Amino acid sequence: MADLRDVLVIKRIYDEAADDDGYRILVDRLWPRGVSKERARLDLWLKEIAPSPPLRTEFAHMRERFEDFRRSYQAELERNPAVEQLLELAAGKKRVTLLYGARDPEINHARVLLEFLLGAGSADK
Template sequence: MGKSQGSSAGIFAIKRIYEDPSDDDGCRVLVDRLWPRGVSKERAQLELWLKEVAPSPPLRKEFAHMQERFADFRAAYEAELETNPAVQTLHGLAAEHGKVTLLFGARDPETNHARVLLEFLQG
């Protein structure tokens, strides 16, 4: 189950897209640049696919989900998020819906961009 955190502008949580949707997900937003394998659009039950908030392709390739590169990846991705207008889109959705669940496809629930994004949004 994904972690959630409250703020005055709503709650953010993260969840693997391969987990079943639930009523308490709120607004479901896919935050991967690539569509996850084996997941139909119907099963995903997305409100939005926000590719723009994902790490840039060069950063994603450099990280390659390698644990030893995660600290450098986190710093570089947070720098990208500082100037990314898609972050405001997520804050707007949280204000509108009360809760936004950030969906990701990565296998590792801790070492991935959605975790960095969640912590960035919680600020």
């Protein structure tokens, strides 16, 4: 089986879709503004894995709240059955691109999700 670090990547949904994206999964709870379904070229929209609405609202993509957000979102992910679904799906793929709509490539839930999945995947092996 491929190492999850070689399989899972994150990318803004506003960036152009590419063939090497592999299996494309939107991991936002809300559909991104201005992106058509055709342009998104999604294989799956897994809203269940996104942060809860109260957590998303509290974070509001503010840098000073990111560490608290990271801890809270990781706690949500520990109880989220969609994590297992995503790990099982990734196990059978060469590349899985987790798509997000946030502007900041460093301060967003997809980065926290990727870190969590890489940790969870290596813990099982």
